[in-house]
Amino acid sequence: MKETIEKASLSERVGFDYIWVGESPTFALPFELIAAIAENTEKITIGLGIISPLLYNDIHIIKAFQTLKEIHGNRFIIGLGPGDRHHLESVGLEQKNFLKRIRECIKSLKEHKATKDMPVFVGAAGPKMIKLASSESDGVLLNYVYPTFIKWSLKLFKDKNYTVAYGPSLVCPDTKNRKRLLMATATVAISIREEIQEKFGMKETIDEIKKIFEEGNFEEIWKYEVFLAEKFALCSPVSKLKERIKELEKLGVDQIIFSYPSSHNKTSIEKLSKTFF
Amino acid sequence: MRISLGLTTGMRIKDGLEYAQIAEDSGYYRIFVGEDVLSREVFTYLSLISLRTQRVLIASGIAALFARNVALIASGAAGMQELSGGRFTLGIGIGGAPEIEKLTGKRPKKAGKVLREATTVLKKLFNKEKVTYNGFYVDLDGYELEIPFKTPPEIYFGVRGPKLLSIAGELADGVIFSGPKKYLFQAVKVLDEAAEKAGKNPKEIAKVLWNPLMIAEKAEELEQAKKIVATIISTLPSFILKYLEDQKEQIEAIKSVYEAVEYGGMAETITEASKKVTPELLDQFCITGSKEEIIEAFKEYQKEGFQEFIIGPPYGSEPKKAIAAFKPFTEA
Numbered sequence: 103m104k105e106t107i108e109k110a111s112l113s114e115r116v117g118f119d120y121i122w123v124g125e126s127p128t129f130a131l132p133f134e135l136i137a138a139i140a141e142n143t144e145k146i147t148i149g150l151g152i153i154s155p156l157l158y159n160d161i162h163i164i165k166a167f168q169t170l171k172e173i174h175g176n177r178f179i180i181g182l183g184p185g186d187r188h189h190l191e192s193v194g195l196e197q198k199n200f201l202k203r204i205r206e207c208i209k210s211l212k213e214h215k216a217t218k219d220m221p222v223f224v225g226a227a228g229p230k231m232i233k234l235a236s237s238e239s240d241g242v243l244l245n246y247v248y249p250t251f252i253k254w255s256l257k258l259f260k261d262k263n264y265t266v267a268y269g270p271s272l273v274c275p276d277t278k279n280r281k282r283l284l285m286a287t288a289t290v291a292i293s294i295r296e297e298i299q300e301k302f303g304m305k306e307t308i309d310e311i312k313k314i315f316e317e318g319n320f321e322e323i324w325k326y327e328v329f330l331a332e333k334f335a336l337c338s339p340v341s342k343l344k345e346r347i348k349e350l351e352k353l354g355v356d357q358i359i360f361s362y363p364s365s366h367n368k369t370s371i372e373k374l375s376k377t378f379f
Numbered sequence: 380m381r382i383s384l385g386l387t388t389g390m391r392i393k394d395g396l397e398y399a400q401i402a403e404d405s406g407y408y409r410i411f412v413g414e415d416v417l418s419r420e421v422f423t424y425l426s427l428i429s430l431r432t433q434r435v436l437i438a439s440g441i442a443a444l445f446a447r448n449v450a451l452i453a454s455g456a457a458g459m460q461e462l463s464g465g466r467f468t469l470g471i472g473i474g475g476a477p478e479i480e481k482l483t484g485k486r487p488k489k490a491g492k493v494l495r496e497a498t499t500v501l502k503k504l505f506n507k508e509k510v511t512y513n514g515f516y517v518d519l520d521g522y523e524l525e526i527p528f529k530t531p532p533e534i535y536f537g538v539r540g541p542k543l544l545s546i547a548g549e550l551a552d553g554v555i556f557s558g559p560k561k562y563l564f565q566a567v568k569v570l571d572e573a574a575e576k577a578g579k580n581p582k583e584i585a586k587v588l589w590n591p592l593m594i595a596e597k598a599e600e601l602e603q604a605k606k607i608v609a610t611i612i613s614t615l616p617s618f619i620l621k622y623l624e625d626q627k628e629q630i631e632a633i634k635s636v637y638e639a640v641e642y643g644g645m646a647e648t649i650t651e652a653s654k655k656v657t658p659e660l661l662d663q664f665c666i667t668g669s670k671e672e673i674i675e676a677f678k679e680y681q682k683e684g685f686q687e688f689i690i691g692p693p694y695g696s697e698p699k700k701a702i703a704a705f706k707p708f709t710e711a
Contacts (some may be wrong), residue, residue, distance in 0.1 A: 103461050122430025127450040128525040137426035166420035172392045193450040194518025
């Protein structure tokens with residue numbers, strides 16, 4: 103946690119506009135980490151991306167942000183999503199009726215006096231969730247950075263909405279972090295719903311990657327490096343990376359989250375900041 | 380002797396932080412944060428307290444099990460332990476039934492089973508084990524914590540009934556008590572017997588008292604203490620009040636004042652009820668008086684095994700002054 107706080111503080115200093123905090127029931131509560139980041143930064147906006155209303159009661163989400171706001175002001179974004187299926191199952195919950203629960207939770211957050219003025223975003227990957235997020239929340243967190251996926255997602259939007267593209271990233275060359283990037287992209291790839299894999303003709307390749315994970319032959323994954331980096335990461339040398347960002351901007355993306363492994367250590371964060379600021 | 384501060388999530392966090400800093404500066408042993416279930420989120424509250432203090436220990440007192448999945452209790456406690464640098468104690472309990480019902484839509488039931496399952500599993504998780512457990516309250520499948528805390532947080536119970544106290548004797552590292560003296564001394568016996576039966580040394584189970592505690596040098600300060608006691612009596616379960624058979628008439632009189640209350644007349648009701656609080660009742664529920672009298676009272680409780688005393692809330696009309704006033708006791 104100490105290292106994360108230091109990275110957050112550095113991110114603010116070098117010019118990033120937002121810090122996004124992920125959630126997993128195996129980690130510290132996101133409210134604890136957000137409290138620590140807020141305490142060690144001054145004004146950067148802190149997003150929770152994402153928290154699952156299948157695991158958390160609406161009142162707890164509201165009251166946690168009420169408490170944070172009382173001390174640190176209104177500089178938070180609440181991101182909602184169904185949560186990882188395996189994580190939910192490990193704590194006795196099923197990933198079902200999540201559209202209904204997310205809808206209910208948005209309503210609770212928007213009606214409660216403590217959170218009604220706070221932005222509520224929704225993390226989306228599938229068509230139903232993209233439609234809900236675009237029409238009922240204040241912003242859409244797309245779990246994609248590949249232009250083809252973004253174009254497809256934007257076409258599904260019911261209403262124009264603030265759009266965030268989220269994905270593994272790396273300023274290349276960076277041999278030390280190549281494997282980390284590869285594993286992060288593979289994790290994203292295998293979590294994509296089958297109908298989307300099929301739609302984009304990737305099912306066969308992703309099935310092969312899944313098999314590697316099931317059998318634990320991780321060295322085999324290098325064979326898929328080009329496929330994974332191209333479709334699931336922002337991974338390029340400086341000049342090319344800038345072009346890719348411009349391309350996403352042109353498509354209508356308002357914010358890009360440079361996720362792991364760029365966020366892995368201070369050197370990577372500094373390298374990223376030098377590219378853009 | 381250990382003097383600790385009591386806060387609740389119903390208090391504004393700005394006040395909580397201010398009081399916590401005074402407590403730390405005054406040498407308090409620990410800060411307990413009680414969860415008012417429908418108020419602020421307890422682990423968020425605790426995080427902020429932890430971030431603004433350096434030395435003082437921190438505890439939930441209690442976090443309500445029925446309010447959340449056991450994984451969130453585990454990750455919240457382990458996260459606090461990491462964030463506070465090992466200063467955290469996890470206090471758990473059932474939580475107020477009406478509030479839990481409002482929050483979850485379900486009335487808490489099988490409290491003993493829930494406490495037993497939760498504590499058994501939490502200990503394993505704090506021991507960095509991967510847990511699969513399919514019970515009444517706990518449902519985990521290959522769940523483990525990925526939080527790099529160094530020492531496992533201790534687990535205290537905030538419980539009252541004999542059945543739950545027996546479970547505490549068997550499983551808890553400490554118990555947070557509250558109630559009239561006659562009940563308390565009996566409750567300690569129940570706890571100690573259960574501990575012995577489980578092969579534990581009862582002295583190793585921390586006994587913490589969270590009853591009203593205020594320095595009252597003047598008559599008007601004593602009036603304030605009587606008001607607090609009247610309010611406590613009005614909400615206590617009957618099995619605890621049974622310990623005060625000799626005060627039955629006065630207790631009935633106090634309760635009847637509250638029963639007759641009409642909307643908007645609460646301040647008057649408390650004043651009226653406080654007039655019926657006898658010195659015996661005051662002594663049963665509250666440690667109050669001059670500094671010397673308080674020291675004598677502490678000795679009496681210490682003889683029964685209590686090692687730690689929690690101050691407030693309420694703290695009287697001047698909370699900051701009242702909290703700082705216990706500095707000499709923390710040095711004793």
